[in-house]
Amino acid sequence: MIELPALGWQSIVIFVVFALSLLIATYCTYAERVIAAFLQDRVGPDRAGPYGLAQPLADAVKMFTKEEFFPGGANKALFVFGPCLAMITALMSSAVIPFGNIMNFGNNLFFLQGIEVNIGMLWVFGVVSLGVYGVMIGGWASNNKFSLLGAIRAASQNISYELAMGMALIAVLMISGTLSLRDITLQQSVAGEWHVWNIVKQPLGFIIFLVCAFAETNRTPFDLPECETELVGGYHTEYSSMKLGLYLFSEYVNIFVVSAVMSVLYFGGFNFPFQYELRDWFVSSQGWELASAQNLITLLGTVGLFLKIFAFIFFFMWIRWTLPRFRYDQLMRLGWTILIPLAVFNIVLTGGLILAGVI
């Protein structure tokens, strides 16, 4: 029986996850430019520090020291509240993601996860659906037509794609039978059996989820809310200084979280191939204790999960510098008349396959 984790330990985990999300988001801004440079055959940032690695630091200094600008007629309180809300909601969702299995010190078991709740997936979904408020409030409070149009686009886009995303999710939940992200991860790798990740059982669902993830995080080819060619800067036209920084930052945190969610749901989370064989090898051939071998496997699993997350983040950036932006009516048509019927079909198909005993 697993005893309840100590509150102190969990707060350390939450703090580390918080710091890691920020660090990864910081270096995403660097990675984005390096990848863009690579794809466009340019050099990219290389002035600040070795290989330009201090570039995010320089950007932060620049952001903080720029002038704080309030547009005339803006609703000041909401103008400040918007970016804060965007950042808060982006950071909240990583609380339930299992970044690793159990650590065993003495007889104390610790989860490498902020909080383990039996509604984990609903929590992520709920927080993601709140993410649009930051954009909407900021865009409206700017008292600018372009900002307002960006905010309205963001709202309708998020609502449309949430529907297809939720239904892609339902198919996963039908297989797993639980909403706990930890249980979903553990189900994808049972000792002594083939490690069948959910991507094998849900290829169509994964593609739907991936497309919706691009739309929910406002990334190209669905970054219509901040489309420069039509809306100047979209919802953050009037923002300057660190308030703009928070908006740009929250986008990267969102990408990190959604990559983590996709890794957990479809790519086995912290599981990696031959983990049980490796553990048994350490115990039988190297004479390790079972607990310390398990701890090592847990740490390796965490590294594996982060590799999966980085692969997804790279994919997001790769797409951004490869595909042009959709037109707004094309975006809506894709969401409502293609993705939603496909998602319904996926649910029916999954139900049929479960009944037939195939998956």
Place this chain on the structure above:
Amino acid sequence: MSPIFLFLTFVALLSALGVVFAKNPVHSVLFLILTFFSLSGHYLLLNAQFLAAVNIIVYAGAIMVLFLFVIMFLNLNVDTEPHKPALAKIAAAVAGGSLLLILVAALKDVTPTGVAAGTAFNSQIGMVDQLGMKLYTDYLLPFELASVLFLVAMVGAVMLGKREVGERNF
């Protein structure tokens, strides 16, 4: 009652009053969202995790976004709101007062008994699997009818959005 429960109740009442008294419709909507959050907090404290999460997703996450969307789209403001005649104000006050009277009359004899003696407290009662079992066994027909209703509404939305023959958007 725990202090957190009391605090949440305080926040819920205060933000509900804010919805009514705020001059700016966008502020009203934001107060309403805060009210939903504090209600979800109550659900959590009452051990109904699923209800709390669904309340956030459906009300705070989807319906209120649409509210905000419409208000922003129509750009409702204090200046553009027409002045209402005195008769409408009196009628609204009378209607609201009667509703309050009915609620008070209905609730004044209720005594909060808590869990009836003899039934063991079940901490799992609000969890997803318990709720699912209940819905899919005791309330199967109403549940399925409601889901068919939702499906029809969704298919209807998709049909309305479909491209007509010969229609061009640019």
